[in-house]
Amino acid sequence: MDYSQLQKECIACTRCGLCRTRTHVVFGAGPKDAPILFVGEGPGYHEDQEGVPFVGKSGQLLDHYLGAIDLDRSKNVYITNIVKCRPPENRDPMAEESAACLDWLREQFRIIRPRIVVCLGRVAAQQLIGRDFSMTRQHGQFIEKGGVWFTATYHPAALLRAPDKKPEAFEDFIALRTKIRQVCPQAYE
Ligand code: SF4
Numbered sequence: 001m002d003y004s005q006l007q008k009e010c011i012a013c014t015r016c017g018l019c020r021t022r023t024h025v026v027f028g029a030g031p032k033d034a035p036i037l038f039v040g041e042g043p044g045y046h047e048d049q050e051g052v053p054f055v056g057k058s059g060q061l062l063d064h065y066l067g068a069i070d071l072d073r074s075k076n077v078y079i080t081n082i083v084k085c086r087p088p089e090n091r092d093p094m095a096e097e098s099a100a101c102l103d104w105l106r107e108q109f110r111i112i113r114p115r116i117v118v119c120l121g122r123v124a125a126q127q128l129i130g131r132d133f134s135m136t137r138q139h140g141q142f143i144e145k146g147g148v149w150f151t152a153t154y155h156p157a158a159l160l161r162a163p164d165k166k167p168e169a170f171e172d173f174i175a176l177r178t179k180i181r182q183v184c185p186q187a188y189e
Contacts, residue, residue, distance in 0.1 A: 003032045006107050010084060016100035018085035018093075024051030028080030028108060030073050035184040036176075037114035038062075038079045039105070040155060041123035042093050048086035053079045058156040062120070065156075065169065069177040076187045078112055080105065082124050092123055102127070115184040117148060118176060121155030140172035142179055149183060151176065 001009075011025040026043040029052055046056035054062050063073070071077045083093040083101045093101075119125040125133040129143060129150050142151045153172035154165050180187050 001107065003111050006104070006111065010104050013084070013101075013104070016083075016085075016097045018083060018087060018097055021088050022085035023048045025084045026051055026053050026081060026086075027084055027104075028078060029053055030078030031075065032078070032112060034076055034078035034112060035115045035187045036071065036077050036118065036180065037109070037112060037116070038077060038118045038120055039124045039128060040079070040081045040120040042081045042083040043086040044090055044157070045086070053081060054156070057160055061156040061159060065173045068170070069173050069180075070188060078108075078114070080108060082127050098123075098127060115148060116176070116179060117150045119150065119152035121152075121158060125152035139168065140175050142175075149179060151179070 007027050010027050013019060013025060022043075024043075026047045040054065043053065044056065044058065046059075047053055053059075062079075066072060066077060073079055082098050082105065084104060085101075087093050087097070117128060119128050122133065122135050125135065125138075129138075129152060133152065135152065135154060139153050140151065142149050144150075151172070153176075154169045159166055159169055
């Protein structure tokens with residue numbers, strides 16, 4: 001299945017109960033061959049309204065960090081979420097919702113073939129890096145799985161609530177730039 005077909009099927013998805021309360025499925029955005037994949041936990045209010053990941057204040061903050069290390073969602077970064085439909089009141093996705101939705105992410109992964117995956121927030125990190133992942137202790141660290149490097153940093157919405165964490169997040173992005181230069185320098189060409 002190619003990207004367009006996958007997107008078409010995903011936006012009609014009814015595999016979990018979140019389909020009943022969503023306005024739009026937020027499939028993802030960015031080049032289909034981006035070497036760097038960012039994964040958040042799920043769409044918020046503005047994303048649900050627009051059908052685009054990371055818009056509003058969280059999105060502006062993410063774009064600020066991306067720009068600081070010469071990344072751009074229109075050039076070298078693809079952005080999506082663990083669940084593609086907004087959990088009501090922005091609660092964490094339930095286990096069965098994440099499980100139902102992960103097949104879409106697996107298919108995106110198969111098509112995009114990223115070299116680096118950046119989890120935004122605890123929910124994504126615990127799904128993609130490890131059940132016991134601790135953001136406080138492990139943010140900014142890289143682990144390799146099957147030739148792909150995984151890391152995690154604070155979710156931009158969490159940084160808006162706790163701005164004292166912003167310097168740590170910035171360090172994570174600096175470490176990401178170093179890793180990109182090591183494993184996929186073409187991202188900067
Ligand atoms: S959250 Fe995922 S699995 Fe659930 S309805 Fe939306 S696209 Fe389908």
